[in-house]
Amino acid sequence: MxxxxxxxxxxxxxxxxxxxxxxxxxxxxxxxxxxxxxxxxxxxxGIATMAKLPYQDTAEGLDAAFIGVPIDTGTSNRPGTRFGPRQIRAESFLLRSYTSTGAAPWESMMVADIGDVNVNLYDLKDACRRIREAYRKVVATGCIPLTLGGDHTIAYPILQAVAERYGPVGLVHVDAHADTGDMSLGEKITHGTPFRRCVEEGLLDCKRVVQIGLRGTGYTPDPYSWNREQGFRVVPAEECWYKSLVPLMTEVRAQMGNGPVYLSFDIDSLDPAFAPGTGTPEIAGLTPIQGLEIIRGCRGLNLVGCDLVEVSPPYDTTGNTALTAANLLFEMLCVLPKTKYY
Structure with missing residues (x-):
């Protein structure tokens, strides 16, 4: 319509x-x-598109597009994220036109669902190639991609395409895990390594990277030392407990400045009491309220892409994880630069 x-x-x-x-x-x-x-x-x-939007084959003529990347080949624990985009779309039928902030995205931008990347479920490297090529076409049109994951491996090829157009980008990374490992079982491309690969290839402006919600047990006494050495700001979950994150996001906006920014939101950043349907859950996480504060706190940033990853429907018996993901993706749409407010 x-x-x-x-x-x-x-x-x-x-x-x-x-x-x-x-x-x-x-x-x-x-x-x-x-x-x-x-x-x-x-x-x-009707057909299960994101928020019941019209479907179209390409990003031509769009200001923003929802796009699915249904893989779990890079997963290290519980699989199932290949079904994430489909379930997020199904739960997105509950979305309406406005948020309590007064955002009116449908009246501000041309948005559509452009379907899924045709990934290779047997070869992760080839899957990354396919994702990169698909996103090159999307960002070449000036369209901002809003991605339904899929495991977090997908952030690497997406950022390859985004950085080709915009240069090194700032990163707001919301996650229980840093995803800056170097290697797992002899492989350098997994859902635990995407942001190290991005640093190695110069895709990130490391002084404009913030990681929020990190927690869980680690293999070393200081699992985030490499991140800080690169210039990342690391905000562990302990620093978020019992407080609003509105003041933090004021600082993040100042850190990001006017340059291009990518927002990557792993659903396991939320406590598993709220989002159990994910592959690598960690206790003592963020609340959905804090997730909203982070995303709404990105309003005013020069966002050039967003993703919501790691929803695993087989572990989401109530559908609440996918429902939360759908709402968070809508909130991302609401903070894109072209969105108008009443």
């Missing part, structure tokens, strides 16, 4: 179309995609 944005607001009207193209909202002269209202369309009906 498309909306026309104009001065003054008129209520959505049924226009006799079907599927994901039901409803039209008139607000100005420019036409955008907008999900159909449940006032007219049953949430459970």
């Amino acid at each position: 498309r909306i026309t944005a104009c001065v003054g607001f008129m209520r959505g009207q049924v226009v006799g179309m079907i599927g994901n193209n039901i409803g039209r909202r008139f607000m100005s002269s420019k036409t955008y995609n907008v999900p159909p209202s449940s006032e007219f369309v049953a949430r459970v009906s």
Whole structure:
């Protein structure tokens, strides 16, 4: 469905179309995609696209696009993240048009679901090649990718493509794990190594990298020493307990400045009481409220890409992990530079 944005607001009207193209909202002269209202369309009906958006094959003409990368080949513990994009889309049917912040993304940008990258589930290196080539095409159009993972390996080839267009980027990395390991079982590309590979290739502006929520047992007394040596700001989960993260995000915005920034959000950053459906859960994590504070605190940054990774539906018996992921992805859309607020 498309909306026309104009001065003054008129209520959505049924226009006799079907599927994901039901409803039209008139607000100005420019036409955008907008999900159909449940006032007219049953949430459970239609093709499972993100937020019931229209599907299109490419990123041409889009300001932002949801894109799935369904792999778990880089996973070190519980598998299942290859099914993450599908389940996040299914749970996203509950999303509506606005947040309590007043963000109006559907009236600000042309957004669509452009489907999944055709990954190679048998060869991780080839999967990374396919992801990199797919994202080169997306970012070449000026479209901002919002990625549904997939395990965290995918951040590496995505950032290869993003950095080709924008140069070294700042990184807001929300995770229980640093993902800066060098090697696992003889392999240098896994879901525990993407950001070390990114540093080695000069994809990150290391003085503009912050990692939030890190925790869990480690193999050395100081598992984050390498990160700090690169210039990363490391914010362990202990520094987040019992407090709002709004002050932290004020500092992060100052650290990031005006340069391009990528937001990478691992669902295992949240405590497993809230998000059990993930492959490598760690106790004593962030709350969903803190997750929202982090994402909403990115408003004003020059975001050039975002991802939400590591949702594993086989361990998500209630669907709450995927539902949380869908809402966090919508919140990411709401803080992109072009989003307008009421």
